[in-house]
Each structure stands twice: as structure tokens, then as C-alpha cells.
Amino acid sequence: MRKKQFKAQSKKLLDMMINSIYTHKEIFLRELISNASDALDKQYYNSLTVKSAASRNDYVIGIEADKEARTLTISDNGCGMTAEELDNNLGTIAKSGSLDFKSSDEKEKSELEIIGQFGVGFYSAFMVSDKVVVESRANGEETANRWVSDGADGYTVEECAVDFEHGTVITLYLKENAEDEDYDRFLDFYEISRLVKKYSDYIRYPIMMENEKRVPVEKAEGEEDSEPEYETVKAPEQLNSMVPIWRKNKNEISEEEYNGFYQDKFYDYEAPLRVIHSKNEGMPAYDALVYIPSHAPFNYYSKDYEKGLQLYSNGVMITEKCADLLPDYFSFAKGLVDSPDLSLNISRELLQHDRQLKVIARNIEKKIKSELEKMLSDEREKYESFFSAFGLQIKFGIYSSYGMAKDALQNLVIFKSSFEDKYTTLSEYVSRMKEEQKVIYYACGETVDKIKLLPQTEAVNHAGFEVLYLTDDVDEFMLKMMRDFDSKTFVNVCTDNLDLGDENKELLAAENKENEELLSFIKETLSEKVSEARFTNKLRSHPVCLTSGGEISGEMERIINAMPAGEKIKAQMVLEINCDHPVAAKLKELYGKDNETLAKYAKLLYSSACLISGMAVENPVEMSSLICELMV
Ligand code: ADP
DSSP: OOOBBOOHHHHHHHHHHTOOHHHHHHHHHHHHHHHHHHHHHHHHHHHHTOOOOOOOGGGOOEEEEEEETTTTEEEOSSSOOHHHHHHHHHHHOOTTTTOOOOOOOOHHHHHHHHHHHTTOOGGGGGTTTEEEEEEEOOOOOOOEEEEEETEEEEEEEEEOOOOOSSSEEEEEEEHHHHOTBBBBGOOHHHHHHHHHHHHHHTTTEEEEEEEEEEEEEETTOOOOTTTTOEEEEEEEEOOOOOOOGGGGGGGGOOOOHHHHHHHHHOOOSSSEEEEEEEOSOOOSEEEEEEOOOSOOTTTTSSSOOOOOEEEEETTEEEEEEEESSSOOOGOOEEEEEEOOOOOOOOSHHOOOOOOOOHHHHHHHHHHHHHHHHHHHHHHHHHHHHHHHHHHHHHHHHHHHTTTTTHHHHGOEEEEEEETSSSEEEHHHHHHOOOOOOOOOEEEOOSSHHHHOHHHHHHHHHTTTTTTEOOTHHHHHHHHHHHHHETTEEEEEETTTTOOOOOHHHHHHHHHHHHHHHHHHHHHHHHHGOSSSSEEESSOOOOSSSEESSSOHHHHHHHHHHHHSSSOOOOEEEEEEETTTTTHHHHHHHHHTTOOOHHHHHHHHHHHHHHHHOOOOSSSHHHHHHHHHHHHH
């Protein structure tokens, strides 16, 4: 019999298969099962036109392992193949020719990824086998044929006898075990069962395999009390569960079922906060089942965390974590997408995958966003618990996109504020703004309590304006990226030119002018620590405060300089002195008379301003001795 050669592209692919890396090998089973399932589909649809159509239940995929012969057999009673089809279908791969196999290193690498992610069909059998035999009988044909190949050398096709009417039996002669490659595992019932569960659990036909079990021997009458005896029996077991929960209608699924599925599949001990189950009939058609967890996994805010949704093509898993399906700011979502429009096979355009995938990803993003907004408006408490787990990620989303994600995310951020001490959204804040209020005020600090004690917070509150309390490091950077909300800019209450709309601007300007020399003396005393000293009339009970001029606030300086790498920055700090406080009068009185004491007081005032703003005092020893000097 003449041996035929594989077509050129197939040969290249075959080489890749034979030399593929270990972790990918197991997907051969998924590929062969998917082919069997397709063949059953074809047979089923063809039979629909015949009067005595078989029912779906008559179709089955069988797996058999023969440990002695080291063969694994996958069979189906599907449409089968004629000799010509065996030749055409198994002699050529990638008929649509979408991948051209160049052999640069980069290309090789991506090809391996393709094997892992999308699979390459029948040829993957050669990843685990030295020889593959395919016996097939096409529906309605008199004869059956046997296709045999031991890989690179080509293949033969000849007639053979089979005992089935239609279908295909594929026998794999497994490779010998090598040092780090265990092919015997593919003969083990539990390993096969695990692989079916992992990749092919939702194939719509039963996947059956015989399992040996030890069962107690039934006792004869009168012998019930004797020692139990066991015997080994072989019985077929169904390995796949067949119906994926996401394919069912929403109203058929109970909350327990949704939650149980999530907890089993994604190893969470807690039920999710929200289930998003969506079905799309459009192009691409897909079912998505997405969960919002109730708490962040321990490694969520670390580099180890991998985002992604599982991707299925018609119930067959393609990839465990498809990162492209989720934007970083929704990386907390867990779940899966199943689309019949995504092909398992690389023979279709990979580019097309990308386009389809992008559409699905965009839809999922929109869906998560709208569900979160719904939760925010209808189930506030739940949303707050969501936000305390994942809010940081959303804030980072706005910040790291340089504000591009602002439209998507700005309505999802919440802050504590001086109004009622509860969380507020930005639009709720804006809805409470006074007519004369032009900007959104915020204050930063380590804790809400510390922020409340800031002299500037007190001043803005006294003027009747609400203040947002920012306690996360990323908060102020995020607002800088957002620039504004509803056309209202954000203003840190600690900026030097805070305009609270008071009428005494001119008076204050005159006061500063009049005391120009005193103020520059104070500034000189404090040297580079402050860029200016000035009087203010916005403070209430406090004598002094530190404000910042320019783009960088004191809080931003602290955060950036705390980072291990990168350049250090310096905010331009202004020492503001309450002109109505007795301390101001004291300073004026000392100037020109006792500048030595005045300098000491200036240092003390600066140190206390630092403390109040939550900054460290640079020279605590000096501060302490100055206080002692005052006492004795
Ligand atoms: P794909 O399934 O993506 O087309 P494969 O290399 O896996 O690529 O298979 C090539 C072709 O061989 C299939 O399209 C199908 O026509 C045929 N084929 C493979 N396995 C079977 C089977 N079990 N029964 C019938 N036809 C099969």
C-alpha cells in the first residue's frame, strides 16, 4: 500500500505537535471529544430529515483505555467519514489557510500559545501518540475505512471491517513514558475523568468510560451476618455533566445554584455579591455568567493576581483565564463566557477571534458597570461593602488611564464627606452644592478623624460648604486625572489661594501689605521650608495652617516621596497665620523689638502647623527645647 504524505502545512503543524511542551499535551482529549461531538451533531441534524430520526439520547462518545496495549480509544456514532473524507480531512489541516507557518522564534512561541489556547484539532493526537488509527464508516456507506499514521512519515487509508453502522473510532498508541513525561496517566480513569470535567464537561452528549469498582457481593439468604465479601465490577460511568448552568434560562436557576456554581468553580468560601447572567443573540452570540465577589482575594492587590474570565466555545473550554475579556478596573470579576461564534480551531482567522472577543469584552464591561450602578442606587449597603473591597481598583482605573476611564467610572466612586459622615457619590455632592459654590472641595489625610481636625476643613465647613474626605493614597491623584466633575473643578481645602467668597479680601490684602517686613522675616527664618508666610482671615480657632501653592499638595509630596523609587518632589508650602488670633498680635508686637524671640515663635508655629497637617516635624528636638524655654 502506498504511503501518502501530509500536505506541507500539516507536516509543519505535526512537527509542532510532536515536540510540544508537556502542559499542553492534555488538550488532545478535548480536541478529539469536540470532533466527536461535531460528528454527532452532524449525524443528528442529517437524521432529522429521515422519518425514523434517532433521538439525541442515542448518541454517545465512548472512551476506552487498555493498559496492557497502552491504547486509548475515543469513539462516536456520529456521521463518520468516507475514504475520501479521511484523506481530505485528516491529510490536511488548516484548509482555510489562515495561518502561515513561518519559523522565526517569535512565531514558534506564539504557535505554542495557540496550541494551548485554541487547540489544533485532530493533529493534537500526535502530542501523546506514536501511532494513530482512525476507523470510520460514513452514514449510509457500505464500507468502512482505516486511516493509519505514525506521524511524520505520512499515512495510509484502506478498507476495513467494522461492527457499527456509522461513526468513528480513534485509537491512540500512547508514547512511552519519558523522564518528565508521563503518558500512562492518559490510561487512568480518574485522570481522564478530570480532563473531561476540566475541558469538556458541557459537551451535549454523554461521554462514557468504563470504571472498575469494588462492590460488596450480595449475600445469600441466611448469610447476612457473615463478613462482607467484595468483587470487582466494571460499569460505564458518565464523565461529563452535559448541561452548563449558563445555558439554562435565568428563571430555571435558583440563587443557591448560582452561588454554589460560583463557589465550586472559583473556590470562594463566601457567596458572591452579585450575579450577572446575560445572553446575547446578536453577533457574536454568547452567554456570559459573571460574578462580583463579596471580598477581595488575599493576593488581589498584588502582582500575583491574574484577572480574566473563562472562555468556552460551545461548551468546550478554550482558556481558563482570558484576560482580554476584562478591563483592569473590573479585574475583580469572576466568571465565564461561552460563544458558539468563537472557533476552537486556528484554521479560522485568529484576527477575527480578536474582533469578536473585543465586542464581547466591551459588552461585558458595560454590563458590569450598569449592574454596579444599579447596586449603588438600589442596594447602598451592599455597594459600600463592594467598594471597600474593590474601590481602590476603580480609583486606580481612573488614575492610571490618565482620566480616559473617567466617563466609565466617575459615577462609581464614593467618598466619605462632611455631610452626614456617610459615603456620598460625586453627583450627590453636586446636588447639594449651594448656588454660590463653584467648586468641589476635598481634604486629604490619613483618617477621616484627622481630616476633620484640619483648620482648613473647619474653615470650609464654616463657610457652609461640604468637604469630601480623601483617605486613600490614590484619591487626590485620581481627582487630578479627572480634572472636574459635572464641569466643577476639584479644590483641595489646603491650597493657598482658597477662595471662600468672603467680602474682606481688600482688608486682608492691606494687612499683608502693612506687615510685609514681618512676614518676610518669618519666611527667611524658616528658610526653604516655606515659600511664603502670610496672614489669612479664613481660619477659625486655629492660629496657623500650612497650605500649598501650585499643583502638588503636601499630601501628594508625602505619598510620592514615600515610594521607594523615583525622584523626590517638594510641594511649595505657605505658612498662613490667622490674623484675628492673639498670636498674630504677638508677632507684630515682637517684630523689630525682639527678633530673636520672634524667630523662635515662628519655628514653633511652623512645627505646630506641620503637626496639624499630619506632616512629620523635621526637628522634634528643637521644637521640644523651644517649648521648654517658654515654660521656664
Ligand atoms: P476541525 O475539527 O477544526 O475541522 P480537525 O483537524 O480536528 O479540524 O478535523 C478535521 C476534520 O476531520 C473535521 O472538520 C471533520 O470533518 C473530520 N473529523 C475529525 N474527527 C471526526 C470524527 N470523529 N467524525 C467525523 N469527522 C471527523
